[in-house]
Amino acid sequence: MNPQNLAVSVRAVVVAWATEAGLALEIPAELQLERPKSRDHGDYATNIALALAKSAQLSPWAIAESLAPKIAQIPGVGAAEIAGRGFINIRLDSAALGQTAQIIVEAGAAFGTGEGLTGRHINVEFISANPTGPLHLGHTRWAAVGDAIARVLTAAGAQVSTEFYINDRGVQMDKFGASVMAAAHREEIPEDGYQGAYIHDLASAIVIARPSIKELPVAEQFTAFREAAYALQLKQQQQVLEQFRTHFDSWASERALHESNAVEYGLERLREQGHVYELDGAIWLRTTDFGDDKDRVLVKADGEYTYFASDTAYYVNKRERNFDLCIYLLGADHHGYVSRLRAVAACNGDELDQVEVLIGQLVKITRGGAEIKLSKRAGNIVTLEELVDEVGVDAARYSLIRYPVDSPLTLDLEVITLRTNDNPVFYVQYAHARIASVLRNAAELGIDWRNLHFDAGLLAHERENELLGVLAEFPRVVAGAAELREPHRVARYLEELAAIYHRFYDSCRVLPRGDEELAQEHVPRLWLCAATRQTIFNGLQLLGVSAPDRM
């Protein structure tokens, strides 16, 4: 018995009742069963009687009185009681609930996956930094969250591709090249150039690899420095992301987009749709047709493409690759792009909602309460690499994922370095390690629980019920996280699960003490432990955080 099955059964009861009573009611296709906040209200509750009261012209209580006895008849349901203004509280019998443990263990890594997004082909683009320096803290948030979103969408059945758009074209690249070249000649870095110490490191590395580069004619030398620095910097970003367990299925280059004539092609496609016009010598896209507050220039009066032209062509390119949904993760400073990006989809003949833009607030970082100012230009950067060196991949990823992206985030380096409950990741990992330890001990005692009789009905302790109920929620949590693009829900869920497990562990002895024999209640508890371990493991997997067997 799981929440989904139960919801289907309850709905069938409601439909049967309405038909019998001769009422033509609109009953939701998927009836929502919620888990009551209070344990006194049973395992699941439905508000269906309240919801139908108005259209049925009956009191909620009267409807509930008709439904409750029939719900109580559903196999696996122990009791159905009416409470409050007409809620029906459902209690499962312990055997039906206990069965969850076995189902989870047998499902293994597949527990939590679903099919809600089966058939969707989704492109998730995030970070998309200039290759002109190390990835900094803001990028790090997207690296963690974007990767987790991709994992969660995949678990929900979608076919997902992650993508990094390399902004390797334009004046920033030239400033970058000029800065590195100046550093190589020990000249002052141009005022509008890049000032960080890494510029000097790049310059040295380039000169060591190719000493003759400084003898080249100036124009040629500039290009050589720019390209060499680009290659090194991109490689550095890729290595750091790999170390951070953020994998990109594809790296799309803005340059390549232009060189392959994809920009012309994209514009041509938009012209066919009739939203392109010329004014004052420039070529515009009429994004105001679809909710943008002003039209946008694609080609400037001087014949140059705008950055927006690249973006537009890039979208057309993604569609050509058969993605039916393009998700973008952008910083709060880019929120002005939302309406124009969605308008691009509409101008291309697609639906507005085929573009989804997730706007993330920026990350503030403190060390012992004192704010550290981030400024790339001043060279005072807290980079992804530095963060990982200081707190580790697990703590960094988890700390960045456990908050919704639309809320501003303050990370205190001192706090997230602590191995205490300040770092919920340690709390969750500890629960996993604790269970792994129990299962190891069981094996050492020669208890082959998998091959012993599993009596689900023995899992009747209050704490066991709580734990089973929370475990059964996992698939719904994953589905919700995918649907809402909110992987932090998985993290919060794991914290709740770990807490419930610790409470269970505190009250229920899993293994026989030193001189005791194996008792019948030990076996289902071992199954329950194994199910919890599997669920925590699967959840951490979705966040890209490791699940250690020992700590």
Added chain:
RNA sequence: GCCCUCGUAGCUCAGUCGGAUAGAGCGACCGCCUCCUAAGCGGUAGGCCAUGGGUUCAAUUCCCGUCGAGGGCACCA
């Protein structure tokens, strides 16, 4: 001026596609190891869910206004 996001415990934050008594961690205070990891557990204290209206059987959640915080409004990249 217009637009976006946000305002919940002393602090950092969950919760909100409308549901019953608003939650966690930290900080404070009081307890729990003869026993599978005390990196754990139990308890106490702490709230006009910024504010004023509206919709509803039901609003912290949805809508409008006000106040406050942050960000954005290029033929820049």
